[in-house]
Structure formats: C-alpha cells, structure tokens
Amino acid sequence: MGQEHLSWNVTGTNGLAARQEHQGIDMAQQHLLREIAGLNGMPDGAFNIRANGATAQRQSSAHVKIVGKTDVQGIDIYVEPGTKDEVVYIPVVMSQSGIQELVYNDFHIGAGADVTIIAGCGIDNCGHEDSQHDGIHTFYLDKGAHVKYVEKHYGCGAGDGGRIMNPQTVVEIGEDGYMEMESVQIKGIDSTNRVTKATLQKNAIFVVTERLMTHGQQNAISEFEVMLAGENSGAHVVSRAVAREQSTQQFISRIYGEAPCNGHTECDAIIMDDAKISAIPEIKANCPDASLVHEAAIGKIAGEQIIKLMTLGLTAAEAEEQIIEGFLK
Amino acid sequence: MLELKKIAFSADGKTILHDVDLVVPDGELMAITGPNGGGKSTLARIIAGIEKPDSGQILWNGQDITQLSITDRARLGLGYAFQQPVRFKGISVFELLKLAAGGDLTIAQACDYLSQVGLCAREYVDRMADGSLSGGELKRIEIATILARKVKLAVFDEPEAGIDLWSFQNLIQVFEDLQKKQQESIVIISHQERLLKIADRIVVIEGGRVAAQGDAQKILPDLLQQKPCCKAGRGC
Numbered sequence: 001m002g003q004e005h006l007s008w009n010v011t012g013t014n015g016l017a018a019r020q021e022h023q024g025i026d027m028a029q030q031h032l033l034r035e036i037a038g039l040n041g042m043p044d045g046a047f048n049i050r051a052n053g054a055t056a057q058r059q060s061s062a063h064v065k066i067v068g069k070t071d072v073q074g075i076d077i078y079v080e081p082g083t084k085d086e087v088v089y090i091p092v093v094m095s096q097s098g099i100q101e102l103v104y105n106d107f108h109i110g111a112g113a114d115v116t117i118i119a120g121c122g123i124d125n126c127g128h129e130d131s132q133h134d135g136i137h138t139f140y141l142d143k144g145a146h147v148k149y150v151e152k153h154y155g156c157g158a159g160d161g162g163r164i165m166n167p168q169t170v171v172e173i174g175e176d177g178y179m180e181m182e183s184v185q186i187k188g189i190d191s192t193n194r195v196t197k198a199t200l201q202k203n204a205i206f207v208v209t210e211r212l213m214t215h216g217q218q219n220a221i222s223e224f225e226v227m228l229a230g231e232n233s234g235a236h237v238v239s240r241a242v243a244r245e246q247s248t249q250q251f252i253s254r255i256y257g258e259a260p261c262n263g264h265t266e267c268d269a270i271i272m273d274d275a276k277i278s279a280i281p282e283i284k285a286n287c288p289d290a291s292l293v294h295e296a297a298i299g300k301i302a303g304e305q306i307i308k309l310m311t312l313g314l315t316a317a318e319a320e321e322q323i324i325e326g327f328l329k
Numbered sequence: 330m331l332e333l334k335k336i337a338f339s340a341d342g343k344t345i346l347h348d349v350d351l352v353v354p355d356g357e358l359m360a361i362t363g364p365n366g367g368g369k370s371t372l373a374r375i376i377a378g379i380e381k382p383d384s385g386q387i388l389w390n391g392q393d394i395t396q397l398s399i400t401d402r403a404r405l406g407l408g409y410a411f412q413q414p415v416r417f418k419g420i421s422v423f424e425l426l427k428l429a430a431g432g433d434l435t436i437a438q439a440c441d442y443l444s445q446v447g448l449c450a451r452e453y454v455d456r457m458a459d460g461s462l463s464g465g466e467l468k469r470i471e472i473a474t475i476l477a478r479k480v481k482l483a484v485f486d487e488p489e490a491g492i493d494l495w496s497f498q499n500l501i502q503v504f505e506d507l508q509k510k511q512q513e514s515i516v517i518i519s520h521q522e523r524l525l526k527i528a529d530r531i532v533v534i535e536g537g538r539v540a541a542q543g544d545a546q547k548i549l550p551d552l553l554q555q556k557p558c559c560k561a562g563r564g565c
Contacts, residue, residue, distance in 0.1 A: 307379055308415040310399040311408070312429045312478065322428065326419030
C-alpha cells in the first residue's frame with residue numbers, strides 16, 4: 001500500500017468533538033474503512049469507529065449523541081427530533097486475527113429527523129484464527145423519522161483463518177416513518193448469517209436493497225422478516241445475488257400483512273460454476289386488504305448478453321464481469 | 330472488403346445455407362432481403378462470428394477470419410446489431426454506449442448518438458438498458474451502439490423491426506448519413522421497401538442461396554412485383 005495522506009487522529013472540523021477514546025488507525029484498518037465506508041479520514045459530524053474489538057475514535061455532534069454502553073459491548077446513538085441531513089458513520093474494522101465480538105448498537109431516531117447512517121464491517125485476516133463480528137443493530141424510528149442505512153461488508157487478507165460476520169438488524173418504524181436499507185457484501189466474507197426483522201406502523205415504509213456475491217467455499221444466509229402491522233404500511237425487499245465457484249447462498253424473505261398494506265419481495269440471482277442458491281419467499285396476509293407479492297428468479301447469465309458485449313469487443317470473461325458488476329450495482 | 334466464399338451452414342439436420350458466395354466492397358450499402366427462413370439472419374450471425382460455418386471461408390480485407398472469435402472480429406472493426414436486442418439489468422444506456430465506444434465516451438457524444446436514432450437523449454442516457462424499455466426503444470439503442478463503435482463494416486439485422494412510423498424516417502436518415510460518409514460498409518437485412526431503396530446493391534437470399542443480386546434500381550422493381558409470393562415464403 002502506498003503512502004497515505006489521511007487525517008486520522010485529529011479532531012473533527014466542526015469543533016463539536018466529544019471524543020471519548022483515542023487509538024491509532026493502522027494502515028490495514030484505513031484500507032478497510034475506505035472499502036466499507038468510503039472514508040479517507042475522520043469524517044465531520046458524529047461517528048464511532050470500532051477497531052479490533054474496542055472503540056478507536058468517537059465523536060458526537062450537536063444533534064447526534066453517541067454513548068457507549070456499560071453492560072454490553074456497543075453504543076447508543078441518539079438523533080434529536082428534527083435533525084436534518086446529518087451523516088453518521090459507525091464502521092467496524094478488524095485487522096487482528098482471532099478477534100471474536102458481539103456488539104449491540106441501538107439507534108434512537110427522533111420524530112421528524114432525516115439522517116443517513118453509514119455502517120459496515122471490514123475484516124483483514126492474515127492469520128490462522130477465525131475473526132468474527134456479530135453486530136445487533138436495533139433501530140427505533142419515531143413518528144415521521146427518515147433513515148437511510150448503508151451497510152457494507154468486506155473481507156481481505158491472505159490468512160486461512162475465517163472471516164465471519166453475522167449481522168442482525170431489528171427495525172421498528174413508527175407512524176409515517178421511512179427507512180431505506182442498503183446492504184452490500186461483495187467480497188471476502190467466508191460465512192455470513194444475516195437476519196433483518198422489521199415492524200411497521202401506520203403509513204411506515206421500509207425499502208431494502210441487498211447485493212450479495214459469494215465465491216470460493218463461502219456460505220451466506222440472508223433472512224428477512226417484515227411485519228406490516230399498520231394501516232397503509234409498505235415494504236419493498238429486493239435482493240440481487242451472484243454465487244460463484246463452490247459457494248452457497250440461501251435467501252429467505254417473509255412478509256406478513258396484518259393490515260391494509262403493500263408488500264413486495266424479490267430475489268434475483270445469477271448462479272455460476274458449481275454454486276448453489278436457494279430462494280424461499282413467504283408472504284402471509286392476515287387482512288383482506290393486504291396486497292403482497294413475491295418474485296424469485298435464479299439463472300445463469302444469458303448467453304445473448306455475453307455475445308452482445310463480445311460484439312462490442314469485450315472478451316467473454318470481460319463481458320461476464322461487466323454483466324455481474326452491472327447486476328450488483 | 331468482406332468476402333464470403335462457399336459458406337455452408339446447417340442446424341438440426343437442416344441445411345440453412347448452401348455454398349453462399351458474397352462480396353461486400355468498401356463503402357457500399359448492401360441490402361439483403363428475401364423470404365423469412367431463407368438464411369439471411371444466419372448469414373449475418375456467421376459474419377459476426379456468432380455462428381461458425383460448416384465449410385467455406387470468410388475474408389476481411391484479405392485476412393481469413395473464419396476461425397476468429399466474435400471479440401476478435403469486433404476488434405477488427407466488424408459490427409453487428411441484433412434483430413432482438415439484449416436487455417441488461419444494471420447496465421445503463423450510457424454505459425452500454427460507452428462499452429461500445431471502447432470505454433471513451435462523453436455524455437454529449439452519447440446524446441448525439443441517441444438523438445440520431447430518434448431518442449430524446451436527456452431522457453434516455455441514464456436509463457437502464459433493461460426490461461423497462463420497450464422493444465422499439467431498445468432497438469434504437471442497439472443501432473446507437475453501432476454508431477458509437479465507429480466500425481468498418483456494420484451488419485444490421487432487420488433494423489426496422491419494432492420501430493414506429495415516426496422514428497423510421499430517423500432510421501433512414503442514419504443509414505443515408507453513413508452511406509454519404511462512405512467510411513464504412515453497411516449490410517442491412519430488411520424487408521422494408523424504403524430501406525431497400527437507399528441501398529447501392531440488393532442481394533436476395535432464398536432457400537439458403539443467393540437467388541439474385543445487383544444494383545438496387547435494377548433489382549427492386551422485380552422484387553416489388555414478386556413481393557406477395559416472397560412474403561409467403563413459397564418462392565415465386
């Protein structure tokens with residue numbers, strides 16, 4: 001890795017720093033932070049960077065308070081009602097082999113707030129022991145709150161120790177609330193068991209876009225359970241997945257309609273080589289005015305797509321990569 | 330110059346092409362027409378390298394390209410517009426045009442190509458080249474990918490199919506402009522009289538053979554007289 005010009009270990013530029021702990025961010029961690037959160041230095045506003053099993057740097061802002069938990073590992077993030085256009089970073093990076101942790105992060109989003117939360121976990125495991133991060137993220141959205149939640153998982157490192165992540169996301173969206181969740185796991189995670197559960201009140205909306213690619217011997221399970229409890233609530237859960245080589249994937253999506261509501265779940269998967277994919281959608285309506293739809297499709301890359309790109313001058317391998325990249329974009 | 334020498338092709342035990350000989354000189358606009366099932370599209374796919382002939386030889390500027398891959402032929406300057414355009418989930422119209430242009434394309438250039446095929450550039454450049462576009466829209470984008478490639482020989486397989494009446498005039502204009510430049514050879518497979526009219530030469534493929542070929546002005550009147558029979562595919 002070349003010389004970096006990063007501004008880690010300096011106070012944020014907004015003058016509102018309330019940092020509680022300091023710890024250096026090593027080069028491997030800087031690489032991971034770029035991959036999972038697009039960070040090239042300490043961000044403005046509120047953030048919490050967790051590195052190798054402990055908080056490395058933390059900062060609150062005028063309207064977003066981040067407080068460490070005392071009974072378990074993790075943090076509480078309090079977003080004041082009416083907070084607008086703030087971006088909160090809470091990435092986790094692990095560059096030591098053999099670390100295993102269970103972290104609880106609770107997000108309390110005040111009424112009418114509109115914020116973006118960039119999470120994500122990166123593991124660089126160059127050792128022989130497994131590195132494992134299990135994160136339980138719970139969101140409480142008060143009336144009319146809007147959240148965009150972006151979570152990217154990434155693994156690297158030459159070691160034969162496993163890179164394991166088991167994220168759980170629990171979402172409770174209050175009346176008129178809106179949450180958009182974007183989850184990406186493209187490279188390097190050997191084993192993941194992801195669970196997302198959401199309960200929606202009146203007029204609440206939950207939109208999920210998941211992008212997943214597995215390769216080698218990797219295994220990924222992604223499970224969604226959405227309860228449309230309130231009148232006129234809606235959910236849209238879309239998964240785009242690519243399974244290569246000998247990897248395996250299981251996608252489970254359940255949407256329950258308890259009130260007049262709209263729910264849609266879609267799994268679109270490309271299968272390659274000797275991979276295995278299963279998609280198990282379930283929709284259940286307990287109200288005659290619930291409208292629920294599920295779609296699931298698994299298939300190879302269409303030969304005509306590869307041929308078309310070859311007629312534009314790409315090789316078959318380049319065409320395949322281009323198609324996968326677009327599909328997962 | 331493209332030369333096809335005794336190209337034969339069969340599929341599922343049926344002979345599709347019988348020793349077809351054809352020459353496409355530089356800068357010529359050639360229209361290939363004939364009854365459905367006569368082998369026109371197969372010939373186009375053989376030129377692009379998508380199908381390999383059972384026997385015969387394909388020469389491009391004297392080089393034997395019979396065994397070259399689709400990619401290698403594309404890199405030599407051969408272009409092919411699909412009769413049924415392919416849809417891509419996640420690839421935008423701009424990205425597709427950029428791939429066609431070899432990776433170097435500005436938004437302004439992309440808009441120019443889209444405008445030439447009768448699409449409102451601003452509306453389409455960011456759209457996905459997927460099932461959200463109609464068949465006619467995809468068809469025009471398909472033609473725009475050939476314009477973006479700046480090929481030396483372009484083969485268009487029924488470019489008029491799925492294109493509405495209003496856009497058809499744009500299409501004619503695209504081919505006329507290409508023809509005027511005379512920088513590339515154009516092969517259009519078509520049943521459309523207005524497209525046949527602008528060709529320098531017309532080749533009739535019927536029953537897997539070249540049934541007739543010659544100057545458009547000479548061939549077209551005969552074709553128009555025979556058209557009902559040709560359309561029925563029963564020979565004349």
